[in-house]
Amino acid sequence: MTEKKVALNRRMGPAGSDIWHAMLDGGEDILCQEGHAALTSRRIAERVGVKQRLVYYYFHTMDDLIVAMFRRSSQRDLNRLEEASRSEAPLRELWEICFHSTDAQLISEYMALANRLPELRTEVICFIEQSRAIQVRAICHAIERRPGKSLIPAPAVAMMAASIGLSLNREEQLGVRSGHAETFAVLDAFLDGLES
Amino acid sequence: MTEKKVALNRRMGPAGSDIWHAMLDGGEDILCQEGHAALTSRRIAERVGVKQRLVYYYFHTMDDLIVAMFRRSSQRDLNRLEEASRSEAPLRELWEICFHSTDAQLISEYMALANRLPELRTEVICFIEQSRAIQVRAICHAIERRPGKSLIPAPAVAMMAASIGLSLNREEQLGVRSGHAETFAVLDAFLDGLES
DNA sequence: GTCTATACACCGATAGAC
DNA sequence: GTCTATCGGTGTATAGAC
Numbered sequence: 470m471t472e473k474k475v476a477l478n479r480r481m482g483p484a485g486s487d488i489w490h491a492m493l494d495g496g497e498d499i500l501c502q503e504g505h506a507a508l509t510s511r512r513i514a515e516r517v518g519v520k521q522r523l524v525y526y527y528f529h530t531m532d533d534l535i536v537a538m539f540r541r542s543s544q545r546d547l548n549r550l551e552e553a554s555r556s557e558a559p560l561r562e563l564w565e566i567c568f569h570s571t572d573a574q575l576i577s578e579y580m581a582l583a584n585r586l587p588e589l590r591t592e593v594i595c596f597i598e599q600s601r602a603i604q605v606r607a608i609c610h611a612i613e614r615r616p617g618k619s620l621i622p623a624p625a626v627a628m629m630a631a632s633i634g635l636s637l638n639r640e641e642q643l644g645v646r647s648g649h650a651e652t653f654a655v656l657d658a659f660l661d662g663l664e665s
Numbered sequence: 666m667t668e669k670k671v672a673l674n675r676r677m678g679p680a681g682s683d684i685w686h687a688m689l690d691g692g693e694d695i696l697c698q699e700g701h702a703a704l705t706s707r708r709i710a711e712r713v714g715v716k717q718r719l720v721y722y723y724f725h726t727m728d729d730l731i732v733a734m735f736r737r738s739s740q741r742d743l744n745r746l747e748e749a750s751r752s753e754a755p756l757r758e759l760w761e762i763c764f765h766s767t768d769a770q771l772i773s774e775y776m777a778l779a780n781r782l783p784e785l786r787t788e789v790i791c792f793i794e795q796s797r798a799i800q801v802r803a804i805c806h807a808i809e810r811r812p813g814k815s816l817i818p819a820p821a822v823a824m825m826a827a828s829i830g831l832s833l834n835r836e837e838q839l840g841v842r843s844g845h846a847e848t849f850a851v852l853d854a855f856l857d858g859l860e861s
Numbered sequence: 862g863t864c865t866a867t868a869c870a871c872c873g874a875t876a877g878a879c
Numbered sequence: 880g881t882c883t884a885t886c887g888g889t890g891t892a893t894a895g896a897c
Contacts, residue, residue, distance in 0.1 A: 479875080482880075504781035505701065509872060520882060525874065574780050580835070581777035584770050585700035590839065597841050605844070625851045628844030629829055636828035639776070643786065645793050648801070648824035655821045675893080678862075705890065716864060721892065864897075871890075879882075 482527040484537070489527050491517050493538045500538075501575045505582060508535070536588050539579055543596040546570060550600055554607040560664045563604055564656070567634035573642045576635070601627050611663045619663060630656075678723040680733070685723050687713050689734045696734070697771045701778060704731070732784050735775055739792040742766060746796055750803040756860045759800055760852070763830035769838045772831070797823050807859045815859060826852075 482489065495516040500508050510524040510531055528534040546566075553562035583590040601624075608623040619626070633656070637649060678685065691712040696704050706720040706727055724730040742762075749758035779786040800823040808815050815822070829852070833845060 480880095488880090505777060506781060510874085511872070521873095522875090522883080523881060526880075531873070577773065577776040577780065580773040581701060583839075584773065585702060594839050594841055597836065597839070598843060601843050621851055622847045624844035625847035628832070628848045629825070629851075632828045632832035633825050635832060636824070640793065643779075643790050643793070645790055647794060647797055648820035651818045651821035652824045655817050655825075676862095684862090706892085707890075717891095718865085718893090719863060722862075727891070862897105864895105866894090866896100868893080869891090872888085873886105875886080876884090877882105878884100879880105 479529070480526070481529070484527075486527075488517070488519070488523075492524060492527060492534065493541055496534060496538050497542070497575070500578050501572050505578050510534075532586055532588065535582060535586065536592060539589055539592050539596075542571065543592065547596070547599055547603070550603045554603055558664055559607045560611055560660055563607055564630060564634065564660065567604075567631060568638055570634075570638075573635070573639040577639065601631065604631065608663075615663060675725070676722070677725070680723075682723075684713070684715070684719075688720060688723055688730065689737055692730060692734050693738065693771070696774050697768050700770075701774050706730075728782055728784070731778060731782065732788060735785055735788050735792075738767065739788065743792070743795055743799070746799045750799055754860055755803045756807050756856055759803055760826060760830065760856065763800075763827060764834055766830075766834075769831070769835040773835065797827065800827065804859075811859060 492513055495513045496508060499512055499516065508531075511521045513534075514521040514524050524531075524534070528537065549566055549570075550563065553559060553566055556562050579589070579593065583593045604627040605623050608626050612619050612623060621629075633652065637652065640646070641649070688709055691709045692704060695708055695712065704727075707717045709730075710717040710720050720727075720730070724733065745762055745766075746759065749755060749762055752758050775785070775789065779789045797820075801819050804819040804822050808819060817825075829848065833848065836842070837845070
């Protein structure tokens with residue numbers, strides 16, 4: 470029924486080349502601006518300025534392209550998180566990234582795509598766990614420096630901060646604001662307690 | 666480019682009839698189990714046991730069907746929230762609904778669809794604001810009964826609880842668990858402080 | 862109300878030339 | 880590396896009979 474016959478021994482282009490990146494860039498733009506329904510090989514080719522056939526020279530299938538897109542993007546995010554956690558005010562910077570990071574619309578598209586692409590799903594899980602680990606480490610370190618300052622365990626802080634950042638981001642983009650100012654105030658006070 | 670010519674004076678079936686509901690039920694099942702890519706008029710017809718043409722007798726377009734699906738579902742959720750807020754332990758019950766409510770996969774599909782369907786987007790915004798209003802009211806009421814118990818303003822509590830519930834739900838479904846037990850413990854202690 | 866039949870667009874993926 | 884050309888499939892939506 471759903472068995473896809475893919476010619477796996479097809480001639481393929483190298484990952485990491487300029488045009489390979491350009492295709493992922495184009496795909497990201499489309500996914501972000503027009504949504505998953507518009508993310509097709511033809512439209513990517515059109516945006517990059519080549520013919521559709523070339524997309525299948527660089528990627529076996531469209532699903533492969535989507536996974537490559539997320540993988541590249543999440544690797545960038547993890548690098549930013551690592552860098553932030555080595556800065557002078559790691560918690561503040563991590564929170565900034567968490568809230569202002571990837572476009573909320575893009576995230577929701579990936580989430581929905583992950584529902585039907587097991588490979589993408591695996592990547593998403595891996596990303597969540599890795600980014601949480603980085604955050605927990607930074608929070609632990611901050612708590613150690615201010616003993617008795619936080620009654621909340623670091624893993625819970627990381628989980629809650631990530632959740633709230635995601636929702637705030639998403640709701641702001643939708644145009645919903647109720648409760649946001651109050652939430653920012655609470656978070657700001659909390660960060661003040663842990664970091665300078 | 667994207668102008669859709671729809672015959673608006675087509676003969677249409679009544680909203681609210683049995684088969685109308687059956688089509689929305691089928692659509693929800695498909696969206697939940699197979700994702701947006703499988704949500705087509707043909708597949709809904711197949712699941713309901715009628716011919717594809719009939720879907721367009723009850724809905725002008727597929728987009729209309731999707732909006733009707735979300736509207737019916739969100740109305741049910743709002744009713745449940747209203748009912749919960751009138752119970753003996755409203756905060757506990759609201760939290761239960763928030764966390765165990767609609768399937769997380771379904772929510773992520775609607776979120777992604779809302780990116781490209783302005784009508785659905787409007788419905789989503791409306792739902793978020795209404796459900797938050799119900800929650801804020803219940804939290805305010807609980808705080809009044811326990812003066813000095815909460816340092817966090819009610820709107821912030823509602824915003825944060827909704828965010829955390831959504832992410833916990835989503836991550837559990839993905840299979841991610843790190844930080845969850847600690848988060849549940851924190852929330853449980855917080856609820857204990859406000860409600861019995 | 863429900864059906865058959867159909868128009869038309871678009872998509873994924875491939876073959877094979879240059 | 881990049882192209883032209885194409886196959887087979889599936890989608891939305893409509894016309895019009897029963």
